Amino acid sequence: MxxxxxLGIATLLVLxxxxxxAHALGQRxxxxxxxxxxxAIFVAWTVVFVVHGTIWLAVGVLAAIGVVAAVxxxxxxxxxxxxxxxxxxxxxxxxxxxxxxxxxxxVVGGDGLFHxxxxxxxxxxxxxxxxxxxEFKDGGLHPGYAFxxxxxxxxxxxxISGLDPYVVIDHEAALLxxxxxxxxxxxxxxxxxxxGAGLATLAGSLGLYLFAQGHGGSFATLPLPATAAKQxxxxxxxxxxxxxxxxxxxxxxxxxxVTFGALALVHATYAMFxxxxxxxxxxxxxxxWRTSAxxxxxxxxxxxxxLLWIKPLVDETLTHNPTxxxxxxxxxxxxxxxxxWSVHRFRxxxxxxxxxxxxxxxxxxxxxxxxxxxxxxxxxxVLAGAVSLLALELVPTLYVHFSKLFSLSQSRRAAGFIPFAxxxxxxxxxxxxxxxxxxxxxxxGIVLQHEWPGDFVYGLRHGGPPAVTWWAFGGGAAALVAMxxxxxxxxxxxxxxxxxxxxxxxxxxxxxxxxxWTPFYPVDEFALPPAVAxxxxxxxxxxxxxxxxxxxxxxxxxxxxxxVDAPPVHVANTRANRPYVRVQDVTRWLxxxxxxxxxxxxATWAYRGGRLYRLNR
Numbered sequence: 220m221x222x223x224x225x226l227g228i229a230t231l232l233v234l235x236x237x238x239x240x241a242h243a244l245g246q247r248x249x250x251x252x253x254x255x256x257x258x259a260i261f262v263a264w265t266v267v268f269v270v271h272g273t274i275w276l277a278v279g280v281l282a283a284i285g286v287v288a289a290v291x292x293x294x295x296x297x298x299x300x301x302x303x304x305x306x307x308x309x310x311x312x313x314x315x316x317x318x319x320x321x322x323x324x325x326v327v328g329g330d331g332l333f334h335x336x337x338x339x340x341x342x343x344x345x346x347x348x349x350x351x352x353x354e355f356k357d358g359g360l361h362p363g364y365a366f367x368x369x370x371x372x373x374x375x376x377x378x379i380s381g382l383d384p385y386v387v388i389d390h391e392a393a394l395l396x397x398x399x400x401x402x403x404x405x406x407x408x409x410x411x412x413x414x415g416a417g418l419a420t421l422a423g424s425l426g427l428y429l430f431a432q433g434h435g436g437s438f439a440t441l442p443l444p445a446t447a448a449k450q451x452x453x454x455x456x457x458x459x460x461x462x463x464x465x466x467x468x469x470x471x472x473x474x475x476x477v478t479f480g481a482l483a484l485v486h487a488t489y490a491m492f493x494x495x496x497x498x499x500x501x502x503x504x505x506x507x508w509r510t511s512a513x514x515x516x517x518x519x520x521x522x523x524x525x526l527l528w529i530k531p532l533v534d535e536t537l538t539h540n541p542t543x544x545x546x547x548x549x550x551x552x553x554x555x556x557x558x559x560w561s562v563h564r565f566r567x568x569x570x571x572x573x574x575x576x577x578x579x580x581x582x583x584x585x586x587x588x589x590x591x592x593x594x595x596x597x598x599x600x601v602l603a604g605a606v607s608l609l610a611l612e613l614v615p616t617l618y619v620h621f622s623k624l625f626s627l628s629q630s631r632r633a634a635g636f637i638p639f640a641x642x643x644x645x646x647x648x649x650x651x652x653x654x655x656x657x658x659x660x661x662x663x664g665i666v667l668q669h670e671w672p673g674d675f676v677y678g679l680r681h682g683g684p685p686a687v688t689w690w691a692f693g694g695g696a697a698a699l700v701a702m703x704x705x706x707x708x709x710x711x712x713x714x715x716x717x718x719x720x721x722x723x724x725x726x727x728x729x730x731x732x733x734x735x736w737t738p739f740y741p742v743d744e745f746a747l748p749p750a751v752a753x754x755x756x757x758x759x760x761x762x763x764x765x766x767x768x769x770x771x772x773x774x775x776x777x778x779x780x781x782x783v784d785a786p787p788v789h790v791a792n793t794r795a796n797r798p799y800v801r802v803q804d805v806t807r808w809l810x811x812x813x814x815x816x817x818x819x820x821x822a823t824w825a826y827r828g829g830r831l832y833r834l835n836r
Contacts, residue, residue, distance in 0.1 A: 223394075226390060233376055236282075237256020238252045244473075249401035250402050250459050250474070254455060255477065257452075261481065262280060268347060268349055274374055305414040309400050309404045309421060310397055320393045325737075325738020326389070327389050328744060336354060338370050352367050354781065356761075356781040357821065359791075359794075365532055373391065388442050396438055400425075404417045406455070409459075411645070413712075414714070415716075419644035419648065428450060430725065431731075434737060435736070444486055448482055452485060457493075463517075464596065467510065476520065480524070487526060488632070494522065496600065501515055549628075557627075563619060565618065572683060574682040580683050582646070585643060585646025587697065591649055592712065601645055606699055648714050650720075656716060656720050660724040661724065745773040762824050763783065765820065774826065783804075784804070814834075
C-alpha cells in the first residue's frame with residue numbers, strides 16, 4: 220500500500236506541470252494534460268542531455284515549468300467547456316482497475332528488462348546524454364528509442380517516489396490505468412459527441428486490451444513505451460484531432476501537435492499507423508478540408524521531423540528494406556502470421572485481423588453499418604480507417620511495399636490500429652433502436668467469447684474468423700461507395716443504450732479475463748543466483764560486463780552497467796550493434812576463455828561458471 224501511494228503521488232507530480240500548462244491554455248481534458256505533461260518531460264530531458272546533467276536537473280526543470288504555468292494560469296483564460304458527469308465515473312473505474320492490475324504485476328520479464336535497463340541508467344548515472352542508456356558501450360542508438368522520452372517519464376517517477384526502477388516498471392501500470400481509461404473515453408466522446416458513446420468506446424477498448432487476454436492484458440505493461448504509445452498517446456491524439464474538428468481552437472491544435480510529436484518519439488511506427496486512418500478520414504470528409512488539413516498538418520509535421528531525425532538510424536537496421544536473403548529469413552520467421560506465395564507476393568493472414576477476441580470480431584462485423592450514419596464524423600472515421608488499413612494488410616501488392624517501408628515486424632501490427640472500439644460503439648448506437656439489443660448484446664458476447672476468445676500467443680494459432688475480416692473489408696468498401704446515398708437520411712442513434720449494451724457484451728470477456736487474472740510472468744526466468752545478483756548491484760557504474768546473452772540481459776537491468784552482448788531479439792539489429800556477431804564472440808569466449816574477446820569489447824568484469832569477477836586488463 221505504501222508503494223502504491225508513493226507511486227501515485229510521484230505520477231501526479233510528474234504530470235502536474237502538464238496539467239498546469241493545460242489549465243493556463245483553458246484546457247480541461249486528460250488528453251491535453253498528457254500532451255503538455257509529456258512536452259514538459261521532453262524539455263526537461265533535452266536540457267539534461269544538452270548539458271550532460273543528472274536526473275535532478277530534469278526534476279528542477281519540470282518544477283520550473285510548473286511554476287511558470289501556474290502563474291500564467293492564474294492570469295489566463297478560464298477552462299473551456301465542462302467535463303461530462305461520466306468523467307468522474309470513468310476515473311473511479313480506472314482507479315479500481317489499477318488496483319486490480321497491481322495484483323497481476325508478477326516479475327519484470329521479456330521486453331521489460333530491456334526498458335528497465337534504460338530507466339535505471341537515467342536514474343543512477345550522471346553526465347547523461349543520448350548514448351548513456353544504450354546496452355552496449357560501443358554500440359549505437361536504438362532507432363525506436365533514440366530519445367528516451369517514456370523511459371524518462373518512468374525514471375522521474377522512480378526518482379521522485381524514491382522507489383527502485385524495478386518497482387516502477389513492475390507496478391506503474393496500476394497508476395496509469397485511470398489515465399488510459401480517461402483518454403479512451405475522451406476519444407469516444409470527441410468522435411461521437413456524446414458521453415454514452417464515449418462509455419461504449421471505453422467498454423470496447425477495455426474488452427480488447429484489458430480483459431480479452433487475461434493477466435491484465437496490455438494494460439499490465441503500460442510503463443513500457445510500445446503499450447503507452449498505443450493505449451495513451453493514440454487515443455489522446457484521436458481525442459484532440461476530433462476535438463479540434465469540433466471547436467477549431469488553436470490550443471487544441473497545439474496539443475495535437477505535441478501529442479503526435481511525443482508519440483513519434485515514444486514509438487515512431489505507431490505514430491504513422493495512427494495517422495493513416497485520420498488521413499483516410501480527411502479524404503472522405505473532403506468538404507471539411509480546411510479543418511482536416513490544419514489538424515493533419517499539426518500531427519504530420521512533428522512526426523515527420525522525428526522521422527527525419529531517426530532516418531540515419533533506421534537506414535542502419537538490417538530489417539528495413541531488407542535484401543532478398545534477409546527478406547526470405549523474415550518471411551520464414553513470421554510464417555504463422557502471413558500468407559506467402561513468394562518473396563514478392565505475401566500478406567497477413569486474414570485471421571490475424573480479428574485475433575484480439577470477441578470485441579474485435581464484433582467490431583469487424585459492424586464496420587459496414589457505419590454507412591447508415593453517413594452524415595456523422597464517426598462514420599467516415601470508422602469506414603475510411605478500417606478499409607484503408609485492411610487494404611494495406613490484405614492486398615498483397617500494397618502489403619509488400621508497406622512491409623518494405625516499415626519492416627515485417629512492424630507492418631503486421633498496423634492491423635491493431637483499425638478503429639475497432641469506434642466501430643463497436645457506433646454499430647451498437649445504430650442497432651440500439653430497441654431495448655432488445657441490450658440482452659442481445661449479452662448473448663452475442665457469450666457466443667463470440669466462446670467461439671473466438673482471442674489468440675495472444677506469439678505466432679498466429681487460431682485467430683479470428685477470416686470471413687468476418689473479408690466482410691469488414693468488402694462491406695466497408697461498398698459502404699464507402701454508398702455513403703453519398705445515405706447523407707440525406709437522418710438516422711437516430713441511441714448512445715445511452717449503446718453504452719449499456721457494450722458493457723453487457725464485454726461482461727463475458729471480463730469474466731474470462733478474471734479467470735486468468737494472474738501474473739503473465741510469475742517466475743523470473745532470467746534470475747541470477749542470489750549472491751551474484753547482490754554482487755551485480757555493487758558493480759561500478761558504467762562497468763562493461765561480459766557474460767552469456769541471458770545473464771547479460773538481466774545484469775544490465777539490475778545495475779547501471781554496459782554489457783558485451785544480449786539476446787538478439789531484444790537488441791536493435793543495426794550495423795553498430797551487430798547483435799549476432801556479439802553472441803558468436805561471447806559463445807567462443809565461454810568455450811575457450813580467449814582474453815582477446817573481452818579486450819575487444821572493453822569488458823572490465825566477467826560472469827561465467829556462476830562467478831562474477833574483475834578482469835585483469
